[in-house]
Amino acid sequence: MTLAYGIDLLDKKILKELALDARLPFAELGRRVGLSPSATAERVRQLESLKVIRGYRAEINLEALGYSITAFVRLTCDGGRYRPFLKFLPTLEPVQECHHLTGGDAFLLKVVLSSVAQLEDLIERLLPYGSPTTSMVLSTPLERKQVVGLLNSL
Amino acid sequence: MTLAYGIDLLDKKILKELALDARLPFAELGRRVGLSPSATAERVRQLESLKVIRGYRAEINLEALGYSITAFVRLTCDGGRYRPFLKFLPTLEPVQECHHLTGGDAFLLKVVLSSVAQLEDLIERLLPYGSPTTSMVLSTPLERKQVVGLLNSL
DNA sequence: CGTGAAAGGTCTAACTA
DNA sequence: TAGTTAGACCTTTCACG
Numbered sequence: 395m396t397l398a399y400g401i402d403l404l405d406k407k408i409l410k411e412l413a414l415d416a417r418l419p420f421a422e423l424g425r426r427v428g429l430s431p432s433a434t435a436e437r438v439r440q441l442e443s444l445k446v447i448r449g450y451r452a453e454i455n456l457e458a459l460g461y462s463i464t465a466f467v468r469l470t471c472d473g474g475r476y477r478p479f480l481k482f483l484p485t486l487e488p489v490q491e492c493h494h495l496t497g498g499d500a501f502l503l504k505v506v507l508s509s510v511a512q513l514e515d516l517i518e519r520l521l522p523y524g525s526p527t528t529s530m531v532l533s534t535p536l537e538r539k540q541v542v543g544l545l546n547s548l
Numbered sequence: 549m550t551l552a553y554g555i556d557l558l559d560k561k562i563l564k565e566l567a568l569d570a571r572l573p574f575a576e577l578g579r580r581v582g583l584s585p586s587a588t589a590e591r592v593r594q595l596e597s598l599k600v601i602r603g604y605r606a607e608i609n610l611e612a613l614g615y616s617i618t619a620f621v622r623l624t625c626d627g628g629r630y631r632p633f634l635k636f637l638p639t640l641e642p643v644q645e646c647h648h649l650t651g652g653d654a655f656l657l658k659v660v661l662s663s664v665a666q667l668e669d670l671i672e673r674l675l676p677y678g679s680p681t682t683s684m685v686l687s688t689p690l691e692r693k694q695v696v697g698l699l700n701s702l
Numbered sequence: 703c704g705t706g707a708a709a710g711g712t713c714t715a716a717c718t719a
Numbered sequence: 720t721a722g723t724t725a726g727a728c729c730t731t732t733c734a735c736g
Contacts, residue, residue, distance in 0.1 A: 401613070412606035416570045419730060433703050435731070448607040452566035454695055458600045459555070461698060466649065466656060483690050487697045492690035495620065495683040502620060502683070506698065529649040529656070536637050536646035541608055543641045544615060544660060575711055585712070587722050 413540040416450040464531040471524030567694040570604040618685040625678030
């Protein structure tokens with residue numbers, strides 16, 4: 395069976411393995427999926443050039459580096475302040491993600507900080523662009539390190 | 549200058565490089581940070597064992613695989629349904645992240661799906677546990693692939 | 703997609719500041 | 720304690736079947 399972009403079962407297996415350990419040597423990856431090292435490398439290069447694989451990232455424990463606070467800020471931002479806000483956005487270092495959501499020009503920001511004072515500072519800097527509503531993260535009971543679940547149901 | 553966990557400037561450089569390209573060979577990584585391959589490998593192993601580096605993941609383009617819908621669901625869940633919900637959570641395949649937030653036993657779920665029908669199905673399955681409020685992601689104007697910004701300000 | 707040889711990376715251990 | 724060097728081994732790459 396062929397999937398989107400002509401991705402087959404072998405590609406799916408490769409993606410699962412690399413999602414869990416991006417540093418796997420091609421030889422070992424090939425062993426796991428049942429392919430020679432060169433055939434494996436060829437498929438990985440194909441997946442990279444199709445942008446199915448976007449890159450390889452080390453997952454860094456920000457808490458261990460002193461970034462102990464994660465929060466979500468929902469910013470309701472009326473029409474006029476939309477474009478200036480998007481320009482301002484990249485200058486906000488603590489903002490790791492910004493999503494534009496359905497429902498009244500709302501943005502959801504995921505922010506990571508090392509003190510509550512920094513959170514207060516961030517909120518103040520957002521005020522000119524809209525009304526922020528902040529929720530701090532108490533715990534993260536689920537964070538799938540990988541997309542293996544989704545890949546299984548392809 | 550020494551930082552949390554005895555992390556110094558060289559470690560910081562290593563983390564930045566690996567955050568951007570987890571597959572860099574130690575030889576090349578060493579060249580970039582000014583260390584021999586074996587000294588580089590030693591430091592990386594140290595960072596791994598301290599759990600500063602949690603792992604290496606291929607970043608997979610879910611849209612290319614047909615998962616075209618991302619949404620956030622906020623679930624307000626009263627005391628009695630809290631524990632059953634946490635048990636139910638891992639069985640929900642589309643849920644990529646779940647955060648417990650301040651403010652009235654609320655959970656924020658990030659979900660990835662391939663159709664609106666699946667979103668409706670998910671929402672129905674959440675109903676026994678609380679009141680879900682769903683916002684679909686229209687666009688993601690900022691998604692830092694790496695934590696380089698945060699690492700710079702260490 | 704597999705094979706094989708050359709190039710280059712990794713690993714371990716002994717050595718040095 | 721932390722880094723370098725050296726040599727054995729392994730991986731990657733690429734031309735060819």
